[in-house]
Amino acid sequence: MKEIKPAILFFIVxxxxCGGVYPAVVTSIAHAVFPKQAKGSFITDKSGREIGSALIGQPFSDARYFWxxxxxxxxxxxxPMTSGGSNSGPTNPDFLKTVGDRVKSLHDTGITGNIPADLVEASASGLDPHITPEAAKxxxxxxxxxxxxxxEELKKLVDARTEDRQLGFLGEQRVNVLELNLELDKLSR
Structure with a gap:
């Protein structure tokens, strides 16, 4: 009984x-230091209506848009409620079939040559909003x-929308597909 009281007190404290004070402090700091990201990095149209987030990918299948x-x-x-990858490895027959089907589908749309992996393989979260500049090109x-x-117009647009590595050395160059497509809509009006 002597050990139970301190254990319960320790648990409550x-x-x-950890469940209240720490999350509140971290959330407050995030809102102060990164206000846009802490609020979801929403992208709005001219009327102020939210049309997406710069942090979550969106489906595009129309040939007029980058996919x-x-x-x-x-x-x-x-x-975003079911975020996750397929967890299939590179020797999994289902994975190989899926990738093969995606490659064939892209070739059927007129894309020739080598297809960048990020156009045929899902990201670990399944929500990645970015593709490589090569995948855009x-x-x-x-x-x-x-x-x-x-x-030439489109290549310039892709180059202009290409984001560099974070801090110059983290990650890879990338293109946010939603932002690229919104910019594309502005250009072609």
């Missing part, structure tokens, strides 16, 4: 500290044809 990475989320693509001919734009 650390529940309050994102495939999503491995269940129910429907880019569902292989789509340029299709988008140019669908929109009646020159490939």
């Amino acid at each position: 650390f529940t309050i500290l 994102p990475r495939p999503s491995a989320t269940t129910d429907f693509g880019y569902n 292989v789509q340029v001919p299709r988008v140019a044809k669908a929109r009646g734009m020159t490939m």
Whole structure:
């Protein structure tokens, strides 16, 4: 009985500290230091209506738009409630079939040559909003044809929307697909 009282007190104190105080402090700091990100990095249209988040991928299948990475989320693509990858390894027959089907599908749309992996493999979260600049550039001919734009215009747009590595050395160069497509809509109006 002597050990139970301190254990219960310890449990209550650390529940309050770790479950209440710490999250409140971290959330407050996040809102102060990174206000846009802490609120979801929402992207709005001209009227102020939220149309997406810069942090979560969205499906695009129209030939007039750049396409994102495939999503491995269940129910429907880019569902943040079921975030997760397929957990299939590179020797899994289902994974190989899925990737093969995606490659064939992209070739059927007119994309030629090597297809970057991020156009046929889902990210670990299934929600990645970015593709590599190479993945955007292989789509340029299709988008140019669908929109009646020159490939040079689109290549410049992809280059302009390419984000560098964070802090110059973290991650890879990337292109946010939603932001690229919104910029594309502005150009072709």
